[in-house]
Amino acid sequence: MAERTGGGDAAKTLHLLWDEAAPPRRGPRPGLTVADVVAAATAVADADGLGALTIRRVGERLGVSAMTVYTYVPGKAELLDLMLDAAYRAMDRTDRTGQDWRSRLTAIAAENRQLCRDHPWVAGVYTARPTLGPGLMAKYEHELAAFDGLGLPDVTCDDALSYLLGFVYANARDERAAAAAAGTDQQWWAQAGPLLARIFDESAYPRAVRIGAAAGAARGSAYDPAQAYEFGLARVLDGLGVLIDQAASRRRQ
């Protein structure tokens, strides 16, 4: 089904995010904890991707039937919420007070990129609403600190952070897609080869053919996400730099 969070009961999800459930007063002792379920689900998604994350496989990994998982978690959407927040909670949050803003923002980007590498499914989760759990709150607090002392209005800090993270996650998604296509690259060109003469018609598409070929040659592939990350991050920081300079010169007036 949909890899979408926030589908379920909001109050129930928030309870799961913030409260460690007290052991039940009656009945058999639970053989597992919510954390066990979240860890198992994360392991499955880490190993084989979001598409392979099924309730049945989570149960299997826990040595338990599929429906037992529903004893701990109301549904798949809530499970994704919990997985995301747990992943956020585990992120590096080194304090970087004193460093210049470019280093600080570069570090924030790197932390989020690392998250997407440790858990390739993160960038693929469709977050209809942010998972207001302790992990997200700690992450947001940590990341906002990187904008301290720049003279940006509060709302602009949030804008700038969203902008920075939006870039990182978009790049992570592209990286995933490129990795999925990678193994079959040679095979693809072998199949497609004979038909490419028409596509690479220089008179019909002069710029596309010239620049496409140049880009492909420079990267050895159709798309190089690592290179796109470096290029993009530099542009993001330059763009924010203009904004920060404007704010500084306005204050000086």
Add this chain to the structure above:
Amino acid sequence: MAERTGGGDAAKTLHLLWDEAAPPRRGPRPGLTVADVVAAATAVADADGLGALTIRRVGERLGVSAMTVYTYVPGKAELLDLMLDAAYRAMDRTDRTGQDWRSRLTAIAAENRQLCRDHPWVAGVYTARPTLGPGLMAKYEHELAAFDGLGLPDVTCDDALSYLLGFVYANARDERAAAAAAGTDQQWWAQAGPLLARIFDESAYPRAVRIGAAAGAARGSAYDPAQAYEFGLARVLDGLGVLIDQAASRRRQ
């Protein structure tokens, strides 16, 4: 299943993209064309989203059984490829030679944003490999023209275009997600309300609470994609502006 393109036979897909199939020499006359199928699928996805795009519904809309769709199209992945390329082909490609580069790039962004509004599913398609069809080629050619005369190396034009489009599509995805969550906003806050005191603990998360509240108040919602677009696009252009200025001053030396 996965909303992923490029899954099928590359040669077959390219043929479908570039050749209008000749009518068959023998056997009953086809009641439909590939274009019919693509149009029906696009209509379904436009109306009810990628999640509602099923082969059965496409067949239904064409007055034909599900399996008949497979007579025209090898599978769902290829159908998505065709849908994408057809959507690209229909985009506005007004020539903007003579305008300054900021206007040109702003227009490119707007065209792609419009595409994502006309066809909300576009941003949600996972393109493992670009759909090398006539639509994409024409689009790529048109968009590269916006970088003419800026003094950027070929490879950098491609980088910059990818960077610009990456921003637009990421924003479109966010816009979709926000729209999906919109209707249930009030209900969500009603359910979540009693638990938010803990979340909005100012001593634990001083910046997050202050800035989160400011951002929420300024936008009347948790996230305003239109505002994020304006903010982000300005930053993208500023960032590329730095690059373009560098290229210009390097040439002047």
Add this chain to the structure above:
DNA sequence: GTAAAACTATTTACGTTGTACAGTATAACG
């Protein structure tokens, strides 16, 4: 000490997906 209640865990089942396969109807070629 026993009965009820509360809770965990399992089994079975439903509806939905993409699509493989087998079969039938239809038209043009030899």
Add this chain to the structure above:
DNA sequence: CGTTATACTGTACAACGTAAATAGTTTTAC
């Protein structure tokens, strides 16, 4: 005519999330 290529359909399968019914286990109330 028969052969052959094609269009189209019905059935079937494995996998999905999860509702419903059921069984098993422990604590509480009497």
